[in-house]
Amino acid sequence: xxxxxxxxxxxxxxxxxxxxxxxxxxxxxxxxxxxxxxxxxxxxxxxxxxxxxxxxxxxxxxxxxxxxxxxxxxxxxxxxxxxxxxxxxxxxxxxxxxxxxxxxxxxxxxxxxxxxxxxxxxxxxxxxxxxxxxxxxxxxxxxxxxxxxxxxxxxxxxxxxxxxxxxxxxxxxxxxxxxxxxxxxxxxxxxxxxxxxxxxxxxxxxxxxxxxxxxxxxxxxxxxxxxxxxxxxxxxxxxxxxxxxxxxxxxxxxxxxxxxxxxxxxxxxxxxxxxxxxxxxxxxxxxxxxxxxxxxxxxxxxxxxxxxxxxxxxxxxxxxxxxxxxxxxxxxxxxxxxxxxxxxxxxxxxxxxxxxxxxxxxxxxxxxxxxxxxxxxxxxxxxxxxxxxxxxxxxxxxxxxxxxxxxxxxxxxxxxxxxxxxxxxxxxxxxxxxxxxxxxxxxxxxxxxxxxxxxxxxxxxxxxxxxxxxxxxxxxx
Amino acid sequence: xxxxxxxxxxxxxxxxxxxxxxxxxxxxxxxxxxxxxxxxxxxxxxxxxxxxxxxxxxxxxxxxxxxxxxxxxxxxxxxxxxxxxxxxxxxxxxxxxxxxxxxxxxxxxxxxxxxxxxxxxxxxxxxxxxxxxxxxxxxxxxxxxxxxxxxx
Numbered sequence: 001x002x003x004x005x006x007x008x009x010x011x012x013x014x015x016x017x018x019x020x021x022x023x024x025x026x027x028x029x030x031x032x033x034x035x036x037x038x039x040x041x042x043x044x045x046x047x048x049x050x051x052x053x054x055x056x057x058x059x060x061x062x063x064x065x066x067x068x069x070x071x072x073x074x075x076x077x078x079x080x081x082x083x084x085x086x087x088x089x090x091x092x093x094x095x096x097x098x099x100x101x102x103x104x105x106x107x108x109x110x111x112x113x114x115x116x117x118x119x120x121x122x123x124x125x126x127x128x129x130x131x132x133x134x135x136x137x138x139x140x141x142x143x144x145x146x147x148x149x150x151x152x153x154x155x156x157x158x159x160x161x162x163x164x165x166x167x168x169x170x171x172x173x174x175x176x177x178x179x180x181x182x183x184x185x186x187x188x189x190x191x192x193x194x195x196x197x198x199x200x201x202x203x204x205x206x207x208x209x210x211x212x213x214x215x216x217x218x219x220x221x222x223x224x225x226x227x228x229x230x231x232x233x234x235x236x237x238x239x240x241x242x243x244x245x246x247x248x249x250x251x252x253x254x255x256x257x258x259x260x261x262x263x264x265x266x267x268x269x270x271x272x273x274x275x276x277x278x279x280x281x282x283x284x285x286x287x288x289x290x291x292x293x294x295x296x297x298x299x300x301x302x303x304x305x306x307x308x309x310x311x312x313x314x315x316x317x318x319x320x321x322x323x324x325x326x327x328x329x330x331x332x333x334x335x336x337x338x339x340x341x342x343x344x345x346x347x348x349x350x351x352x353x354x355x356x357x358x359x360x361x362x363x364x365x366x367x368x369x370x371x372x373x374x375x376x377x378x379x380x381x382x383x384x385x386x387x388x389x390x391x392x393x394x395x396x397x398x399x400x401x402x403x404x405x406x407x408x409x410x411x412x413x414x415x416x417x418x419x420x421x422x423x424x425x426x427x428x429x430x431x432x433x434x435x436x437x438x439x440x441x442x443x444x445x446x447x448x449x450x451x452x453x454x455x456x457x458x459x460x461x462x463x464x465x466x467x468x469x470x471x472x473x474x475x476x477x
Numbered sequence: 478x479x480x481x482x483x484x485x486x487x488x489x490x491x492x493x494x495x496x497x498x499x500x501x502x503x504x505x506x507x508x509x510x511x512x513x514x515x516x517x518x519x520x521x522x523x524x525x526x527x528x529x530x531x532x533x534x535x536x537x538x539x540x541x542x543x544x545x546x547x548x549x550x551x552x553x554x555x556x557x558x559x560x561x562x563x564x565x566x567x568x569x570x571x572x573x574x575x576x577x578x579x580x581x582x583x584x585x586x587x588x589x590x591x592x593x594x595x596x597x598x599x600x601x602x603x604x605x606x607x608x609x610x611x612x613x614x615x616x617x618x619x620x621x622x623x624x625x626x627x628x629x
Contacts, residue, residue, distance in 0.1 A: 390622075390624075392607050392609065392624045393607075393626070394606070394607050394626065395545075395546045395607075395626040395628055396605075396626075396628055396629075397628055397629060398548060398628060398629040399546060399548065399628070404542055404543075404544045404546075405544055405545055405546040406543060406544050406545065407545060408545055426577065427577060428574075428577055429577055429607070429609065429624075431576075431607055437546060437628065476542065477542075
C-alpha cells in the first residue's frame with residue numbers, strides 16, 4: 001500500500017497529460033486508419049517491434065538486427081507504398097474529423113438497396129413483386145420459382161423486373177442479403193374488399209401476406225406507387241424511410257443494427273483501453289525503467305549580458321553534468337539535447353560567482369541532474385575600452401659575443417588595443433612575439449607580430465597588427 | 478619713535494646678511510658637477526633629464542656599452558641618467574619593471590646644478606625577458622622610459 005502511495009506521489013500532472021495526449025493520438029490513428037491496409041501494416045510493424053525487443057532481451061543477436069532492419073525499412077515502405085491511401089484518409093477529412101470525428105462504417109444493408117431499387121422501379125413504372133419471408137415456410141404456398149441465390153444489388157433487382165426479362169412477372173423472394181428465387185407464382189387473394197384498380201400483382205401480394213407471415217412489396221406498373229402487403233393489410237408507402245422502417249421491423253434488422261453499433265462501440269472502447277495501456281507501458285519503459293547514469297560535458301551559454309559589458313574571463317568554459325534517468329531515455333539522448341545557461345542580467349563589472357543549479361540546465365523530460373562539476377564558476381565581466389599602449393620587442397636568444405644591439409626603432413611605436421577596463425589598467429606594454437637574435441650579424445629590419453596577452457585583448461580595427469622593427473648593431477669595443 | 482626705526486633698520490641689515498651667506502653656500506656645492514659637464518648651463522629652473530640609457534656598466538661617469546639587449550652572462554645591467562639643470566636638491570626614482578610588474582624601485586638623490594646618477598640590478602636566470610625602467614620624480618612624473626631585454 002505504501003509502495004502504491006509512494007508511486008502515486010511521484011506522478012506529476014505533466015505525466016498524466018503526457019499519457020492522455022499520446023493515448024488520444026494513438027486512438028485517433030486507429031480511428032482514421034482502421035479498415036485500411038495502412039492500419040494492418042502498422043499493426044504488423046508493432047508486432048515486429050515487439051518481436052525485436054523480445055529477441056534483444058533473450059540475446060538473439062542476428063534476429064534482433066534483422067528485425068530492426070526490417071522495421072526501419074518497413075517504415076519507409078509504408079510511406080512510399082501507401083502514400084495514396086494515407087493522403088486519401090487525410091485529405092478526405094477536415095481538421096475536426098481528423099481530431100475528433102468518428103466515421104461510422106457506412107455499410108449498405110440489403111434493405112436499403114431494396115428500398116432504393118423499389119422506388120427506382122416505381123419511378124420507371126416497372127412492376128415488381130418482392131417477397132420477404134417471415135418465420136413461416138413459403139414452399140407450400142408458392143410455385144414455379146427459379147433458384148437464383150444471388151447477392152442483393154440494385155442492378156440485379158432492376159434487371160429481374162425489366163420488361164423483357166422472362167421472370168419479371170413473377171415475384172422475387174429475398175432472404176437476408178440474397179435473392180433466393182425469382183419468377184415465383186404467388187397465391188391470389190380471394191378478398192372482395194380490395195380496391196378495384198388492384199391488378200394481379202396486388203392480389204398475389206395480398207394472397208401470400210394473408211396466408212403467411214411474409215411481407216410483400218408491390219410496385220404498381222400503372223400507378224407507379226409502392227405498396228406493402230403484410231397480414232391482411234395492403235397499404236401505399238410513399239416514403240423510402242417509411243418502407244425501410246417497415247422492412248427493418250419485419251426482418252428484425254433493427255436489433256441487428258443496434259448489435260452492429262454496439263459492436264462498433266465495443267471495438268472503439270477496446271481501442272481506447274488498448275491505446276491507454278500501450279502508451280502507459282511505453283511511458284513506464286521510458287521513465288520508470290532501470291535508473292541509468294551518464295555524464296556529459298556541456299559548454300556554458302551566457303544570456304542577458306549587458307551589451308555594454310564583455311565577458312573577459314571564466315573559470316571554466318564547460319561543466320560536467322552527471323545525469324540520471326531511465327535506460328531508454330539516457331540511451332536515446334545526446335549532448336546536443338542538454339544546455340546549460342547562465343543568466344548574466346544581474347552580473348556586475350568584475351568577477352561574479354554563479355552556482356549552477358538544476359534550473360540552469362535544460363534537459364529532456366524524465367532526465368534529472370545528479371551532480372554538476374564544478375558547481376560554482378566565476379565569470380569576470382568588464383566594460384571594453386580602447387587604449388594606446390607602447391610596443392616592446394621581446395628579444396630572445398644570444399647575440400654573437402662581439403656585437404651589441406644598441407637601438408631598435410619600431411613602426412608603429414604604439415598600438416591601440418581594446419580590452420576590459422580592469423584588464424587594461426594593469427597593461428602598460430604590448431610585447432611582440434619572441435624575436436630571436438642568434439642570427440643577427442648586422443643592422444637590419446624585420447616584421448614581427450604582436451603577442452596579445454591575455455588573449456581576450458583585441459587590436460583596434462584601425463591599428464596595424466604587424467610591427468616593423470629596424471635595429472642597429474655595432475661591434476663591441 | 479627714533480628707537481623703533483633704529484630697531485627695524487637693525488633687523489633688515491641682519492636679514493640681508495643671512496641671504497648673502499645662503500647664496501654663497503649653494504654656489505660652492507654645484508661647482509664640482511659643473512666641472513664634469515661644462516656645456517650644461519641652467520637656462521630654466523626645471524629639473525630636466527638630458528640622458529638616459531641602459532648600459533653594461535659606468536666608468537668615470539660615462540655609461541659603457543649602451544644597448545637594448547643584454548646577455549645574462551654579463552651579470553649586471555645599469556640604468557644611467559643625467560639631469561641638467563638640477564634646480565635644487567631632490568630625489569628621483571628608477572622603477573625597474575619586468576614584464577609590466579614592478580621588480581625594484583631605487584631612490585637616487587640629485588644635487589644642483591646638474592647631476593648624473595645610475596642604478597643597477599644583478600641578473601639571474603629568471604630575469605630573462607623584456608624589461609623597462611621608468612625614471613620618475615618625487616611626484617610620479619615620468620621623465621623617460623627605457624626598454625631593454627635580458628637574454629641568454
